[in-house]
Amino acid sequence: MNKKVLYTVLCALIFSFFLTLTAGSARGRNLFISKCGQCHKTGGEAEPFAPTKYASIQWERFFSRSLHNRKKDISGLFTPEELEAIERYLVNHAADSSQPEAAGLK
Numbered sequence: 001m002n003k004k005v006l007y008t009v010l011c012a013l014i015f016s017f018f019l020t021l022t023a024g025s026a027r028g029r030n031l032f033i034s035k036c037g038q039c040h041k042t043g044g045e046a047e048p049f050a051p052t053k054y055a056s057i058q059w060e061r062f063f064s065r066s067l068h069n070r071k072k073d074i075s076g077l078f079t080p081e082e083l084e085a086i087e088r089y090l091v092n093h094a095a096d097s098s099q100p101e102a103a104g105l106k
C-alpha cells in the first residue's frame with residue numbers, strides 16, 4: 001500500500017469511529033426518553049428526572065447493582081444492551097460530568 005491509500009484508509013477508520021460514538025450516545029438518549037420516560041413522567045407512575053439527578057459514580061452503582069429492581073423490577077423491559085446504552089448516556093451527562101444535561105424527562 002502506498003502512503004496515500006494508507007492515509008485515506010486511516011481517515012475513514014477514524015471517521016467511522018466517531019460516527020459510531022455519536023450514534024451510540026444518541027441511541028442511549030433516545031432509549032432513555034422513550035423507555036424510562038414511559039413511567040418517569042409528569043402524572044406518571046414515577047417522577048421525571050434528568051441525567052444530573054446523580055453523579056457519574058452513583059449512576060454506575062445504580063446500574064451495576066440493579067438498584068432499580070428494589071423499587072420496581074424493570075429487568076424484563078430492557079435488554080442488557082439497552083441498559084448499557086442508557087447507563088453510558090446518563091454517566092456521560094451526570095451532574096459531575098463535563099457535559100451535564102439538566103433537561104431530562106418531562
Ligand code: HEC
Nearest residue numbers: 032035036037038039040045046047068071072074077086
Ligand atoms: C415500569 C415503570 C418504570 C420504568 C420503565 C422505569 N422506572 Fe424508574 N422507577 C419506577 C418507579 C415506580 C420508581 C419508584 C418511585 C419513585 O422513586 O418515583 C422508580 C424509581 C427510579 C429512580 C429513583 C430511585 C431511588 O432510589 O430514588 C430512578 C433513578 C429511576 N427510577 C431511574 C430509571 C431509569 C434510568 C429507567 C430506564 C432505564 C427507569 N427508571 C425506568 C418506575 C419505572
